[in-house]
Structure formats: C-alpha cells, structure tokens
Amino acid sequence: MSDYVKVGNLEVDSKLYEFIVSEALPESGVDQDQFWEDFDTLIHELTPINKDLLAKRDKIQKQIDTWHNEHSGFYDKDSYKEFLKEINYLEPEGEDFTITTKDVDDEIAVQAGPQLVVPADNARYALNAANARYGSLYDALYGTDAIPEEEGFEKGNSYNPKRGEKVVAYAKAFLDEIFALEQASHKDVVTYAIEAGTLAAILQNGEKVTLKNQAQFKGYQGSPSEPSAILLQNHGLHLEIEINPNHPVGKRDPVGISDIVMESATTTIMDCEDSVAAVDAEDKVLVYRNLLGLMKGRLKATFQKSGRTVTRNLNPDRKYITPEGEDITLHGRSLMFMRNVGHLMTTPSILDEKGEEVPEGIMDGVLTSLVARHDLIRNSRYENSAKKSIYIVKPKMHGSEEVAFANDLFNRIEDLLKLNRNTIKMGIMDEERRTTLNLKNCIEKAKERIVFINTGFLDRTGDEIHSSMAAGPMIRKKEMKGSKWLDAYEKSNVSVGLEAGLFGRAQIGKGMWAMPEMMKAMLEEKGSQLKAGANTAWVPSPTAATLHAIHYHYYNVKATQQQIAANIQDYREDILEIPVAENSDWSEEEIQEELDNNAQGILGYVVRWVNHGVGCSKVPDIHNIGLMEDRATLRISSQHMANWLHQNIVAGEQVLETMKRMAKVVDQQNAGDPDYQPMAENYDQSIAFQAACDLVFKGLSQPNGYTEPILHKRRLERKQQLLLNKV
Numbered sequence: 001m002s003d004y005v006k007v008g009n010l011e012v013d014s015k016l017y018e019f020i021v022s023e024a025l026p027e028s029g030v031d032q033d034q035f036w037e038d039f040d041t042l043i044h045e046l047t048p049i050n051k052d053l054l055a056k057r058d059k060i061q062k063q064i065d066t067w068h069n070e071h072s073g074f075y076d077k078d079s080y081k082e083f084l085k086e087i088n089y090l091e092p093e094g095e096d097f098t099i100t101t102k103d104v105d106d107e108i109a110v111q112a113g114p115q116l117v118v119p120a121d122n123a124r125y126a127l128n129a130a131n132a133r134y135g136s137l138y139d140a141l142y143g144t145d146a147i148p149e150e151e152g153f154e155k156g157n158s159y160n161p162k163r164g165e166k167v168v169a170y171a172k173a174f175l176d177e178i179f180a181l182e183q184a185s186h187k188d189v190v191t192y193a194i195e196a197g198t199l200a201a202i203l204q205n206g207e208k209v210t211l212k213n214q215a216q217f218k219g220y221q222g223s224p225s226e227p228s229a230i231l232l233q234n235h236g237l238h239l240e241i242e243i244n245p246n247h248p249v250g251k252r253d254p255v256g257i258s259d260i261v262m263e264s265a266t267t268t269i270m271d272c273e274d275s276v277a278a279v280d281a282e283d284k285v286l287v288y289r290n291l292l293g294l295m296k297g298r299l300k301a302t303f304q305k306s307g308r309t310v311t312r313n314l315n316p317d318r319k320y321i322t323p324e325g326e327d328i329t330l331h332g333r334s335l336m337f338m339r340n341v342g343h344l345m346t347t348p349s350i351l352d353e354k355g356e357e358v359p360e361g362i363m364d365g366v367l368t369s370l371v372a373r374h375d376l377i378r379n380s381r382y383e384n385s386a387k388k389s390i391y392i393v394k395p396k397m398h399g400s401e402e403v404a405f406a407n408d409l410f411n412r413i414e415d416l417l418k419l420n421r422n423t424i425k426m427g428i429m430d431e432e433r434r435t436t437l438n439l440k441n442c443i444e445k446a447k448e449r450i451v452f453i454n455t456g457f458l459d460r461t462g463d464e465i466h467s468s469m470a471a472g473p474m475i476r477k478k479e480m481k482g483s484k485w486l487d488a489y490e491k492s493n494v495s496v497g498l499e500a501g502l503f504g505r506a507q508i509g510k511g512m513w514a515m516p517e518m519m520k521a522m523l524e525e526k527g528s529q530l531k532a533g534a535n536t537a538w539v540p541s542p543t544a545a546t547l548h549a550i551h552y553h554y555y556n557v558k559a560t561q562q563q564i565a566a567n568i569q570d571y572r573e574d575i576l577e578i579p580v581a582e583n584s585d586w587s588e589e590e591i592q593e594e595l596d597n598n599a600q601g602i603l604g605y606v607v608r609w610v611n612h613g614v615g616c617s618k619v620p621d622i623h624n625i626g627l628m629e630d631r632a633t634l635r636i637s638s639q640h641m642a643n644w645l646h647q648n649i650v651a652g653e654q655v656l657e658t659m660k661r662m663a664k665v666v667d668q669q670n671a672g673d674p675d676y677q678p679m680a681e682n683y684d685q686s687i688a689f690q691a692a693c694d695l696v697f698k699g700l701s702q703p704n705g706y707t708e709p710i711l712h713k714r715r716l717e718r719k720q721q722l723l724l725n726k727v
C-alpha cells in the first residue's frame with residue numbers, strides 16, 4: 001500500500017513527493033510552495049479537458065464501428081469519407097502556414113542522423129544511449145552479422161584476425177567512398193600527418209596524397225606529424241580515424257588505425273512511454289530520477305560485465321585542434337529528447353480530492369520539464385541543449401484538438417516553471433490514424449514549438465487494425481508493411497511536414513528497426529527511409545546507430561527533401577484504404593502460423609512486463625529471430641488476434657489452445673532464467689498468462705486497442721503478489 005502526502009487538493013504518493021521536494025526541486029530555481037499550488041491548479045483545470053478528449057475518442061470509435069456494421073460487405077469510399085467528415089474524424093483543412101519554432105539545436109534543425117530510443121528506467125542503457133553520439137565502427141561490424149560468420153570468420157571467444165581483416169577492409173572501402181583520397185586508397189596509406197593545415201597521406205610507395213575534398217578535414221588530436229586522431233566530416237556528420245600503433249588492432253594496420261569512430265546517434269529519445277513498465281510512483285520515480293541524473297550530468301550506473309565491475313558515466317565533450325590550429329569542442333553526447341506518455345492513462349502517483357487518479361501525461365509533462373530545467377540553468381557539468389530548449393515527444397495523440405491540448409499543457413507548464421514561452425519543444429508522433437489524416441492541422445496547433453513529426457508505424461498499424469475492427473478480417477501481419485495505406489501514410493508524413501516548413505527547422509523522422517540482431521539487413525534496407533525523405537530514423541541500439549549512420553553519409557537527405565518539397569502531394573485517398581483481406585480463405589496452416597506468431601510475441605513480451613517490469617524485450621519469433629517488442633508491437637499482435645476472433649476467422653477455443661501451447665514455448669525459451677516463473681504450470685494462477693489472454697479476448701473493448709490499461713492493472717496485481725509473498 002502507498003502512503004500519500006496531502007498537498008493542497010492533491011494526495012501525492014510519498015515516494016514521488018520525496019523525490020520532488022528532495023531531488024527535483026532543489027537547485028531548480030522553482031519555489032516549492034508555488035510549485036505545489038500551481039501544479040494543483042493545473043491538474044484541476046486540465047483534467048476535465050483531458051477526460052473529454054478521451055470520451056470523444058470512444059464516441060468516434062463507436063460511430064465508426066456502427067458505420068461498418070451497417071455497411072458490412074459493402075464499402076463505398078465516397079460515402080465512407082462523407083461519414084468521416086460528418087463525425088469530424090476528417091477535419092476541415094486549415095489555411096497554409098509555416099512553422100516558426102525558434103531556438104532549436106542543430107542536431108534537430110540542421111543535422112540529419114540516427115535517432116536512438118532507450119527505456120529511461122534503465123540507467124545503464126540510458127547512459128549508453130546518451131554516450132552513443134560516437135560509436136566504434138570496427139566494433140559494430142565485428143560484433144554483428146554485418147560481417148557474416150562464414151567458416152573461418154566467426155566472432156569466436158577471442159579476437160579473430162581473419163574476421164578483423166574483413167572489418168578493416170569494409171571500413172576502409174567506406175572511407176574510400178566517402179572520404180576519398182586523390183587517386184589512392186586509404187588501405188595503401190602508411191602515414192597520416194597534418195601539413196600546412198591539410199591532411200597528408202603517405203602511401204606505401206612513398207607518394208604523398210591528400211583528400212579529394214580537403215574541406216572534409218576538420219581537425220586532429222596529438223601532434224601534426226603523429227596525430228592520434230583525425231577528424232573528418234561529411235553531410236555534417238563527423239568521423240574519427242583513431243591511430244594507435246600500440247593497440248592490438250592498430251598493431252596489425254600499416255598506418256596504426258585502431259578504430260574508426262562514427263558520429264552515430266545525433267539525437268536520443270529517453271523513453272518514459274512504450275519501452276518502460278512504470279505503473280506506480282515507485283516506477284515513475286525511477287524514470288524521473290534517471291532523467292534528472294542525465295540533465296544534471298550526474299547519473300552513473302555500476303554493473304557487472306564480463307566478470308568485471310563497470311561504472312558508467314556520461315561521456316565528456318570531444319576536443320580537437322582544427323587545421324588552422326584552433327581548439328574546437330564537439331558535443332560528446334547525443335541530444336536528448338524525453339518521450340512522455342500520451343493522454344490516455346491516469347496514475348496512482350497523484351490523486352485528487354475525490355481519490356481519483358490524475359492524468360499521467362500531465363504529470364509527465366510537468367515533472368520531465370522540471371528535471372530538464374536543471375539543464376537550462378546549467379546545473380550540470382554537461383549541456384544537453386545548447387539553445388536552452390526542452391525536448392518532449394508526445395505520443396499517441398488523435399487529431400488536432402488533442403495536439404492543441406498538449407500545446408496548452410506545455411504553455412501552462414512554462415508558466416508554472418517560469419520558462420519563456422515555447423521553451424518546451426514538441427515532437428509529434430504521427431502514429432494514430434486520426435493524426436495522420438489531419439496532420440497538417442495537428443502541426444499547425446503546435447507550430448511555434450514543433451521540432452519533429454515521426455511515423456511511429458508500429459502504433460499506427462495497431463490503430464489501423466482497431467479503427468477498422470468492424471470492417472472485416474485484416475490482412476496478415478507480415479503483409480501490413482506492403483499495404484497501400486502504410487505506403488501512403490509514410491509519404492504523406494514527409495509531404496505534409498515539408499509543406500508546413502519543417503525543412504531546416506525540425507525533424508521528419510521514420511520508424512524503428514525492430515530486428516536488433518539483423519544488422520546486415522538493416523544496412524541493406526534502412527537507407528530507404530532517407531530516400532523517402534526522412535532526416536532521422538529510429539534505431540534500437542547504439543550499435544545500430546553506428547551502422548545506420550553510414551546511410552547518412554551516402555544519401556544527401558537535404559537534396560531529397562528539396563525534391564519532395566517541389567512536388568507536394570495529397571495521399572489521403574490511399575491512406576483511407578483499409579487493409580481488410582480481399583480474400584480471407586487462408587489455409588488452416590496459414591491461420592495457425594499467424595496465431596502462433598502473434599501469440600508467441602505477446603506472451604514472450606507480456607511475461608517479462610508483468611512479472612519483471614521490463615517494458616522492452618528482445619523476443620524470439622517463431623523463426624527464432626529476436627525481435628524488439630514493446631507496447632506498440634504488442635498492440636499490433638493483440639489487435640490482430642482480436643480482429644480475427646471478432647471476424648470469425650478463428651474460434652475462441654483455437655486461440656486459447658494456441659496461447660497455452662505458446663506459453664510452453666515461451667517458458668522453454670526462458671528456462672535458463674532462475675527468476676522466471678513459468679506460465680504453463682498453472683495458467684489460471686499466472687497473472688502474466690491472464691494478462692496476455694485479456695489483451696486478445698478483451699482486445700475489442702480496449703480504448704483504441706491500447707495495451708496499457710491491462711498491462712498496468714496486471715503488473716500492479718503482480719507487484720502486490722510479490723509484496724505479500726515477501727511479508
């Protein structure tokens with residue numbers, strides 16, 4: 001049971017209260033009494049509006065369900081569109097405008113680069129992510145399938161020089177393409193030196209050459225005749241050639257290169273949303289405390305790795321000498337956003353005078369801004385935002401009225417924390433159908449503070465299924481990526497963003513690479529997001545950020561965006577193409593395969609969420625490929641199963657049999673974990689198994705198909721069970 005502290009008209013969980021008064025408020029420049037008074041007022045004034053917006057979502061969904069039920073088997077696009085206009089699902093489009101966001105850091109406004117996402121409740125990972133601004137290309141290639149493990153080239157338990165040679169060859173070929181020397185290859189260089197402000201490369205045959213494009217040479221470390229690092233830049237992204245002939249790798253290299261370090265995650269999203277499991281004040285404080293530590297530059301994590309105790313801190317900035325002999329400092333860490341939760345959930349961390357939970361999104365907005373205020377007033381040895389802005393990503397908003405509400409909330413938070421208007425910048429996740437269709441209006445509502453739009457295609461797919469649940473059986477999950485609506489949605493996002501003037505002012509981002517172990521495939525495929533007009537795209541790990549950075553060197557995203565901007569198109573007609581299967585006579589095997597796959601993903605993820613409070617996991621699919629699963633992927637799988645159930649493609653008994661069988665598979669996969677509690681031993685008693693079943697069998701009635709209400713309820717139940725077992 002939680003203890004609550006009464007503050008004004010609020011009851012604040014004592015854990016949260018203590019954190020705010022003893023850690024977040026001190027040195028923040030915000031007066032404590034004033035803070036509580038204003039926070040209280042803000043919650044009371046904005047909660048009813050928040051509730052109304054949620055009621056509107058429910059009403060709209062019911063209207064859509066009814067429409068489909070009344071038009072079953074007959075789908076006339078024009079009458080469908082008319083209906084969507086009538087219920088204001090399709091909003092009347094406003095006048096043209098251009099966003100006017102000011103004080104945006106270059107990493108967002110100007111610089112294209114990978115965007116890393118990390119669960120903010122994990123200090124070890126969060127620090128790793130903040131430090132992922134620069135990453136080792138050699139490690140990323142050596143440690144992943146980017147270099148296939150053919151016979152003789154395995155990673156092995158100790159350094160495999162044959163694999164190492166492939167890594168070096170790959171990296172030097174990349175250098176030759178992006179940082180070409182005049183009629184020579186980097187692999188033939190025996191000495192790099194700085195001569196009269198230029199980079200000289202001396203070849204095996206004694207010839208001296210330089211870069212084709214001397215402007216790419218930006219600096220060095222060490223002495224001009226024996227540099228220990230050479231700093232290059234292309235498309236605004238840096239790359240460092242590290243030279244250390246005493247290093248085990250450098251020793252084998254003719255010029256002593258020990259590594260090639262790539263500027264990687266230019267920005268990172270510290271996620272308080274879909275990759276975390278934060279259901280009460282205890283969990284929320286963990287998230288906020290990590291964010292505070294990041295903003296104050298003091299976060300550290302100590303852990304065991306490879307038999308050693310490691311302590312991880314934030315990386316310092318990076319110092320070089322320019323070709324002209326001046327000192328320069330580069331930002332050593334990724335620029336941090338904080339993803340708040342959306343408008344849906346309430347939290348037991350704060351109750352109002354009626355004992356009702358308050359909206360979690362409002363609490364997140366206030367408290368993440370409060371912790372970021374420490375960065376603005378430079379309470380840290382490291383800067384996050386050089387421009388003194390706070391970057392908040394707001395997910396899962398439906399339509400422009402909800403964006404306007406988030407904008408009002410941010411105004412109110414600025415007043416509460418005595419921040420200049422529009423200090424708090426907003427990233428809008430374009431991940432709900434009503435936002436996609438009305439994106440222009442959505443951007444307009446935040447036009448003075450918007451810094452990104454991002455196609456969260458995973459949530460968006462879940463919403464696609466739920467929105468049209470009654471329209472018919474959906475195509476198979478793996479076919480969604482090739483569907484018409486999704487292609488149009490991705491194109492539309494870029495087009496609308498460019499039309500609204502995001503070029504040079506804000507990010508146009510694309511979604512997550514959800515196969516963290518498939519780096520070769522990522523290298524082959526993820527460049528397509530840049531060709532489609534994105535200037536950032538999501539990666540699940542620092543290694544993926546380093547490898548994805550390669551794409552930004554090959555593709556000129558500014559030129560691509562300019563081309564697209566010259567040919568703005570309206571894609572809404574295709575966005576409205578509902579992905580119901582034209583022919584739903586799948587074979588028994590196909591149906592079972594679809595169910596097995598979804599059930600395995602759901603159970604593998606949910607069991608760790610509910611039993612261990614882990615919000616993002618790598619879960620093997622039925623082909624044994626480890627997939628990143630978070631709440632958005634869970635939304636897709638659970639809604640897909642719910643749709644096939646609702647549309648009578650499968651019967652409840654078959655679904656339950658599948659869930660039980662797959663629970664055994666998941667138990668087996670986790671057999672090596674001593675803390676794991678098997679589900680199959682007692683299906684009825686396993687809270688995790690029950691949660692997974694609820695997500696499917698009650699999927700139809702979940703608000704917009706979201707998974708949070710069931711996950712939170714079941715996790716709280718599990719926490720309670722653990723507490724009672726301890727007593």
Ligand SMILES: CC(=O)SCCNC(=O)CCNC(=O)[C@H](O)C(C)(C)COP(=O)(O)OP(=O)(O)OC[C@H]1O[C@@H](n2cnc3c(N)ncnc32)[C@H](O)[C@@H]1OP(=O)(O)O
Pocket residue numbers: 116117118119124125126128129271274275305456458459512516539540541542616617618627628629630632633
């Ligand atoms: C739809 C959406 O909303 S997508 C956004 C939400 N998704 C995410 O945020 C994905 C974030 N990624 C992750 O959480 C993880 O990469 C997972 C869960 C997918 C895989 O995690 P694991 O199985 O632990 O990964 P794995 O064992 O391969 O690697 C662990 C190492 O990589 C690091 N790592 C992995 N992911 C990240 C990350 N996102 N940020 C920083 N470091 C990371 C860890 O710090 C660890 O290194 P360390 O031992 O030096 O600390």
Ligand SMILES: O=CC(=O)O
Pocket residue numbers: 274429431455456457458459460511512632
């Ligand atoms: O948040 C990202 C998504 O794809 O959903």
Ligand SMILES: [Mg+2]
Pocket residue numbers: 274395429431456458459460632
């Ligand atoms: Mg999402």
